Amino acid sequence: MTHSFHEMRRSCRWLPVIVFMAGCVATGLLAQTGQRQASDSTQLEIGKTIEREFVGGQTHEYHFTLEAGEYAKLLVEPVSIFVAIAVFGPDSKQLFEVNIPAVLSIPTVELIGATPGTYLVRIMPPEATAPPGRYKATLSEIEAATEKHKSHIAGSRAFVQAYAHWLLGTRTALLHAVASFEDALTQWRAAEDPIYEANTL
Secondary structure, eight states: OOOOHHHHHHHTTTOOOOOBTTTBOOTTEEOOOOBOOOOOOEEOOBTOEEEEEEOTTOOEEEEEEEOTTEEEEEEEEESSSOOEEEEEOTTSBEEEEEOOGGGOSSOEEEEEOSSSEEEEEEEEOSSTTOOOEEEEEEEEEEEEOOHHHHHHHHHHHHHHHHHHHHHHOOHHHHHHHHHHHHHHHHHHHHTTOHHHHHHHO
16 A cells, blocks of 8 residues: 555654764665765754755755864754665765655754764765655754763664564564664663653553
8 A cells, every 4th residue: 555655654653763973874875985976065053954855766965074083963843755864974984874764754964073084975866757746954053972862862862663563563563662762762761861761652
C-alpha cells in the first residue's frame, strides 16, 4: 500500500534522526567515503530559515563553518516532499547520509565538529522520480559542545537503533529495541530534555 507524504509524516511526527559527527552512525545512517563535488552552495546563517522547492534529480547545497569541538544543529522540515541529507566535512569527504523517508518527519542533524573548517550539507529528494515539493532548512544553533549535547546525540542514536529493531518484529529484535529505548531514556535524562524523554515513553 502506498501512503502519501502527509500520511507518513503524521504517523511518525516525533521520530528524531540525529548524528554524532565523530563517527558514531546509527542504523539507517549510512557512513560514506565519497567526496563532494565542487559547486556553488548557500551559506547558512544561524536562525535564518530558507524555504525552497525542487524535484527528483535536483540537489541543493548549503555550508557553515565550525571550530573543532563546536556543536551545530540543523533542522530540515519537509513541507510537501521527503528529503535526503548528506553531510561533508572540511576535507570534502562525505561523513554520513540520512535517507529513510518512510520514517522521518523533521530530520534533525546535530554535529560536533571533529576538525575546524567548512561543512557542507547536500539536500535532495530521496527518489529521482519525486514530484515537485518544498522544504525548509534552518541552522538553529552553533555553540561550544557540552556534555548535554553529547548525551542528547547519544540518546537520539539509541532511539533510531531501537526503532530499527522494532521494525524487524522478531522476539530478539524487540528485546534489543527495549534495551535501546532504555538507553535513549537514560541519555535524554542526562541531557535534561523532557520532550524527547516523554516521546520515548
